[in-house]
Amino acid sequence: MNRIIRIINCILLICVLTGTILPVYATSINEIKDKINQDQDRLNGIIDNIAGLEDEQDIIEEELADLDAEIMNTLAEIELLEENIETKKADIETTQALYNEAKEKESKQYEAIVSQIQFMYEMGEADYLSTLFEAGSFSEMLNQASYIEAVYSYDQKLLEEYEAASVKVHEIWDQLEVEKKDLEADKASMEEQKANLDVLFAQKKKQSADFDAQIARAKQEAKVLKAQIKQEQNTLKKLEEEERRKQAAAVANGNYSVNASYAEIIKNANGSDLGKKIATYGCQFVGNPYVAGGTSLTKGADCSGFTYRIYSDFGYSIPRTSASQRSAGKEVSYENAQPGDLICYSGHVGLYIGGGYIVHASSAKTGIKVSRATYRTILSVRRII
Numbered sequence: 001m002n003r004i005i006r007i008i009n010c011i012l013l014i015c016v017l018t019g020t021i022l023p024v025y026a027t028s029i030n031e032i033k034d035k036i037n038q039d040q041d042r043l044n045g046i047i048d049n050i051a052g053l054e055d056e057q058d059i060i061e062e063e064l065a066d067l068d069a070e071i072m073n074t075l076a077e078i079e080l081l082e083e084n085i086e087t088k089k090a091d092i093e094t095t096q097a098l099y100n101e102a103k104e105k106e107s108k109q110y111e112a113i114v115s116q117i118q119f120m121y122e123m124g125e126a127d128y129l130s131t132l133f134e135a136g137s138f139s140e141m142l143n144q145a146s147y148i149e150a151v152y153s154y155d156q157k158l159l160e161e162y163e164a165a166s167v168k169v170h171e172i173w174d175q176l177e178v179e180k181k182d183l184e185a186d187k188a189s190m191e192e193q194k195a196n197l198d199v200l201f202a203q204k205k206k207q208s209a210d211f212d213a214q215i216a217r218a219k220q221e222a223k224v225l226k227a228q229i230k231q232e233q234n235t236l237k238k239l240e241e242e243e244r245r246k247q248a249a250a251v252a253n254g255n256y257s258v259n260a261s262y263a264e265i266i267k268n269a270n271g272s273d274l275g276k277k278i279a280t281y282g283c284q285f286v287g288n289p290y291v292a293g294g295t296s297l298t299k300g301a302d303c304s305g306f307t308y309r310i311y312s313d314f315g316y317s318i319p320r321t322s323a324s325q326r327s328a329g330k331e332v333s334y335e336n337a338q339p340g341d342l343i344c345y346s347g348h349v350g351l352y353i354g355g356g357y358i359v360h361a362s363s364a365k366t367g368i369k370v371s372r373a374t375y376r377t378i379l380s381v382r383r384i385i
Helices: 002-018 029-133 138-253 260-268 273-283 303-313
Strands: 330-332 342-345 348-354 357-363 367-372 380-383
Touching (some): 029 138, 260 273, 260 348, 303 348, 303 357
Antiparallel strands (some): 342 348, 348 357, 357 367
């Protein structure tokens, strides 16, 4: 048995995937109705599933759009960092050139001072003193000494300035190097962030593709079920038409399948042949369901729907509701009631069959059945024919 069930399931799956519609083998109207209801429930479930999948896919698509925007912003930040790094490199090169220039000036000034000191050393102390004493006056001698001292002080000051300038430029160069490294670290961090975003984007893209596949399969299954339901509805329509033809033929020929005791009651009652045919026709539906608002003698009817349909099949048009049927035809006394007359109650109506009995659509629990006509208070008896 399990093997057979597995085979059937495989066949159904193949039909869903290929769009093949299985033939409808149910043979009765109720079976077809049950099958349609089952398939419709399945279809509704699939449609709900599709709606849920599409909602989830919408969320994924929104996340993809957000990720794409974030990736673009990250790329823009990386490009800006690259521009800033190149600017820092240019600043470092410029600063390096200034540093080299300052160091060169410092070196030259240092060499100049060394040369002066060497010159004085080579002249010797006597020559230095003679230079001073050769002055024409004491005042001139002081001027000579002051000049020599001033030259030395000026050279020393220039050397100190060049040294300070080179130190300052070097500090700037160091700061630029630090800033460049910070920018490069920021760039590396942004590139890592972009790589992570790319991975997440690819994952979301795959999820979206998976949803596409699931939705496509569900829509294909829904398409197959819709076609299956349409075929079942066509089959139901044919069965109902066949049922109506049979009922019409039964009405025309008077060949009804009725319980023998009901047939005996109708036969022994006083009344017209047409009224007895109508009563006999109504009795053949005993056991069929009660359905509120229904007018089907096989699928289900309520009390007034039952009498309305009985008379309709015989070519008579009467009102649809029990309250309105209480005014249909003409009034007769219960003592003179004949098969085919309407027995009217408060909110209810039945078809008289004779012998003190009615056939009527009683309730959802009991369906169409035969009851005593006086089981409740009679308000009116109406003769339609």
